[in-house]
Amino acid sequence: MAGNGVFAEILDGEVFKYYADGEWKKSSSGKSVAIVNPTTRKTQYKVQACSQEEVNKVMDSAKSAQKLWAKTPLWKRAELLHKAAAILKEHKAPIAESLVKEIAKPAKDAVTEVVRSGDLVSYCAEEGVRILGEGKFLVSDSFPGNERTKYCLTSKIPLGVILAIPPFNYPVNLAVSKIAPALIAGNSIVLKPPTQGAVSALHMVHCFHLAGFPKGLINCVTGKGSEIGDFLTMHPGVNCISFTGGDTGIAISKKAGMIPLQMELGGKDACIVLEDADLDLVAGNIIKGGFSYSGQRCTAVKVVLVMESVADALVEKVKAKVAKLSVGAPENDCDITPVVSESSANFIEGLVMDAKEKGATFCQEYKREGNLIWPLLLDNVRPDMRIAWEEPFGPVLPLIRINSIEEGIHHCNASNFGLQGCVFTKDINKAIMIGDAMETGTVQINSAPARGPDHFPFQGIKDSGIGSQGITNSINMMTKIKTTVINLPSPSYTMG
Numbered sequence: 001m002a003g004n005g006v007f008a009e010i011l012d013g014e015v016f017k018y019y020a021d022g023e024w025k026k027s028s029s030g031k032s033v034a035i036v037n038p039t040t041r042k043t044q045y046k047v048q049a050c051s052q053e054e055v056n057k058v059m060d061s062a063k064s065a066q067k068l069w070a071k072t073p074l075w076k077r078a079e080l081l082h083k084a085a086a087i088l089k090e091h092k093a094p095i096a097e098s099l100v101k102e103i104a105k106p107a108k109d110a111v112t113e114v115v116r117s118g119d120l121v122s123y124c125a126e127e128g129v130r131i132l133g134e135g136k137f138l139v140s141d142s143f144p145g146n147e148r149t150k151y152c153l154t155s156k157i158p159l160g161v162i163l164a165i166p167p168f169n170y171p172v173n174l175a176v177s178k179i180a181p182a183l184i185a186g187n188s189i190v191l192k193p194p195t196q197g198a199v200s201a202l203h204m205v206h207c208f209h210l211a212g213f214p215k216g217l218i219n220c221v222t223g224k225g226s227e228i229g230d231f232l233t234m235h236p237g238v239n240c241i242s243f244t245g246g247d248t249g250i251a252i253s254k255k256a257g258m259i260p261l262q263m264e265l266g267g268k269d270a271c272i273v274l275e276d277a278d279l280d281l282v283a284g285n286i287i288k289g290g291f292s293y294s295g296q297r298c299t300a301v302k303v304v305l306v307m308e309s310v311a312d313a314l315v316e317k318v319k320a321k322v323a324k325l326s327v328g329a330p331e332n333d334c335d336i337t338p339v340v341s342e343s344s345a346n347f348i349e350g351l352v353m354d355a356k357e358k359g360a361t362f363c364q365e366y367k368r369e370g371n372l373i374w375p376l377l378l379d380n381v382r383p384d385m386r387i388a389w390e391e392p393f394g395p396v397l398p399l400i401r402i403n404s405i406e407e408g409i410h411h412c413n414a415s416n417f418g419l420q421g422c423v424f425t426k427d428i429n430k431a432i433m434i435g436d437a438m439e440t441g442t443v444q445i446n447s448a449p450a451r452g453p454d455h456f457p458f459q460g461i462k463d464s465g466i467g468s469q470g471i472t473n474s475i476n477m478m479t480k481i482k483t484t485v486i487n488l489p490s491p492s493y494t495m496g
């Protein structure tokens with residue numbers, strides 16, 4: 001149970017504490033923030049509403065702790081990360097339970113998220129040992145006009161304090177995907193978890209606490225992003241922001257100072273289907289890509305662009321599979337569970353109604369109870385409908401019939417997003433040509449978009465982000481290059 005057993009110390013009465021300077025604390029604000037269970041629509045948990053003064057203190061302790069941590073041998077940093085990974089996996093059950101209650105993630109997927117996170121932390125420790133243990137050695141005579149009088153040594157050094165802000169849909173996995181690279185590279189962490197998902201994140205942080213990381217190195221401040229977000233992101237103590245979420249990231253990018261930013265934002269991932277595609281494979285991937293976790297994945301298939309000649313056959317196959325999706329409570333491990341909030345459900349409904357007014361074909365009856373929306377495929381969607389462009393983040397999927405490959409590529413590239421895309425065809429040459437023409441950070445050939453495995457590079461272009469994630473890229477991003485040049489009094493050429 002959440003807040004029980006080894007996790008008892010993170011709870012004070014009915015409010016979960018925040019974590020600073022190696023201790024679990026109550027906010028002096030005396031205020032809390034309610035976390036509403038998307039299924040029951042009742043308050044499930046409460047977390048502290050941290051004050052600006054508490055954020056200031058956290059930044060100070062994160063700064064001091066980082067100075068010592070940067071001097072901790074790399075193998076020791078890795079050892080602690082491995083320990084945290086093992087503790088996280090050992091306690092997967094209570095963390096998964098919080099994911100079910102806070103964000104209505106289906107029970108099995110919730111366990112998978114925690115296990116995947118433990119694996120990510122371990123992999124990161126190993127990768128860090130490899131890539132941070134190496135530097136470069138340059139000699140000056142390779143550049144015109146120089147003798148061999150200068151030896152240049154480069155190494156990767158930490159940035160300082162990393163502010164990590166993950167979104168609600170992977171509050172554990174997208175938190176550790178920022179925490180682990182930051183720590184292995186010698187940085188300290190200030191985590192601001194999403195409000196829906198904060199309790200799962202606090203449990204995950206406690207696993208790092210139990211592993212024995214130094215005081216102040218990892219901190220977790222809770223509160224509504226709309227209230228403490230600006231104070232955190234514009235704080236002079238922050239040396240780098242790693243953010244995953246929606247348009248908020250665009251606003252943060254405009255406000256943040258001259259610090260490195262890693263932004264993973266929204267997407268409108270297109271699935272282009274050619275005449276020769278294996279339609280059973282496509283239908284399976286549309287179901288997995290469009291409807292898993294009720295479409296609340298940045299990498300969800302968010303628009304299908306199918307050649308008219310095979311559209312009827314594909315629609316029939318997808319309809320048959322949609323009919324088999326179970327709809328209900330996350331505790332029952334249903335495929336489709338309530339979306340995260342009432343406002344999200346209202347937004348999705350707005351897109352559906354707009355498509356209805358403009359003449360889209362409903363392949364299923366539209367049905368909603370509270371935050372639970374039944375899966376819906378919308379056929380004959382046209383570009384004048386909002387759902388052709390906007391990201392529903394829900395279990396509703398638009399399908400646009402196209403008459404040429406160019407039309408599909410044009411629709412994909414006309415989007416303000418550019419996260420991932422996919423193309424289904426048996427012709428590898430066409431797949432490569434289309435993939436190259438799609439303006440997205442990743443193109444999947446014959447499979448739905450996905451971020452994992454977690455060590456793959458993951459990036460969006462246009463409004464989908466800045467920089468690249470994935471374990472190796474995140475470690476590199478959370479370091480800067482330091483060079484030391486040894487100047488010799490006379491040229492020295494090494495002899496064999």
Ligand SMILES: NC(=O)C1=CN([C@@H]2O[C@H](COP(=O)(O)OP(=O)(O)OC[C@H]3O[C@@H](n4cnc5c(N)ncnc54)[C@H](OP(=O)(O)O)[C@@H]3O)[C@@H](O)[C@H]2O)C=CC1
Binds near residue numbers: 244249297
């Ligand atoms: N590209 C990617 O990797 C991913 C992108 N996303 C995108 O995220 C969106 C859904 O996630 P959602 O959590 O609703 O996204 P939001 O952008 O609403 O929130 C993301 C995080 O930002 C915080 N936040 C809110 N306001 C501020 C602020 N002013 N300053 C700093 N932080 C703030 C939130 O806290 P609080 O919860 O307290 O408001 C939350 O922790 C979708 O658009 C989706 O596509 C999601 C997952 C992955």
Ligand SMILES: O=C(O)[C@H](O)COP(=O)(O)O
Binds near residue numbers: 170449450451
């Ligand atoms: O937040 C998201 O939606 C994730 O980054 C997607 O991850 P996945 O493709 O591994 O589900």
